[in-house]
Structures are given as C-alpha cells and as structure tokens.
Amino acid sequence: MYGYTMRVAQDIETYHALHREVIGLAGTDYDGLVLHFAAPTAEGFELTEVWDSKDRLDAFNREVLPVAAQAAGVTLDPAEVQVTEFVPAVVITPQPYNSDDRQATEPA
Numbered sequence: 001m002y003g004y005t006m007r008v009a010q011d012i013e014t015y016h017a018l019h020r021e022v023i024g025l026a027g028t029d030y031d032g033l034v035l036h037f038a039a040p041t042a043e044g045f046e047l048t049e050v051w052d053s054k055d056r057l058d059a060f061n062r063e064v065l066p067v068a069a070q071a072a073g074v075t076l077d078p079a080e081v082q083v084t085e086f087v088p089a090v091v092i093t094p095q096p097y098n099s100d101d102r103q104a105t106e107p108a
Contacts, residue, residue: 010044015047
C-alpha cells in the first residue's frame, strides 16, 4: 500500500471544484483507491489518500487528474503544495461516507 497527505495553500472551494470534475470523469470507484479524505485547514485544504500501490496513483494522476484540473480551471503551483508520503500500517473502512451528499458541518 501507498499513502500520502497533500497540504495545499488554496481554499477548500478549489478542492471542491476539482473533486466535482474528477467524479464527473471517473465516478467514485477509482481502480486501486482505498481511502480518500479531504478537509479545510487554516492555510487551505489537506488531502489524504491511500492506494493499493503507487503505480495505481500514478496512473490516476496521469489519466484523470490533469483532465479534471483543466475542466475545473484549477492550477496547483508546486510552491502551494506540500506532500508527505507514508506506508499505511492499517486501514479500516467499514462504510463509505461522502460529504458531498450531505450538509457539511464544522466541528463544534
């Protein structure tokens, strides 16, 4: 397995615009994706993903992400992105939850 966390110095609306385009192109069942989590931060947004292999992520980044980014009008300047890679020890996903389908709320 392969995982990474990306911290991006752009607002959460940038993430939402890109995410809508990705779903429009590829749906939500990406070959090899185990976990996708995104949240706003004080500096922008943070995205954490776990894939069954780095090769599958690389294929997604080659085939889907550039098309979605162009359609959303999103450009990620490398100076605005910080990536931390990791090898997951355990990933448990008992049920899917898509906040796009529900009213998002801020933690109390």
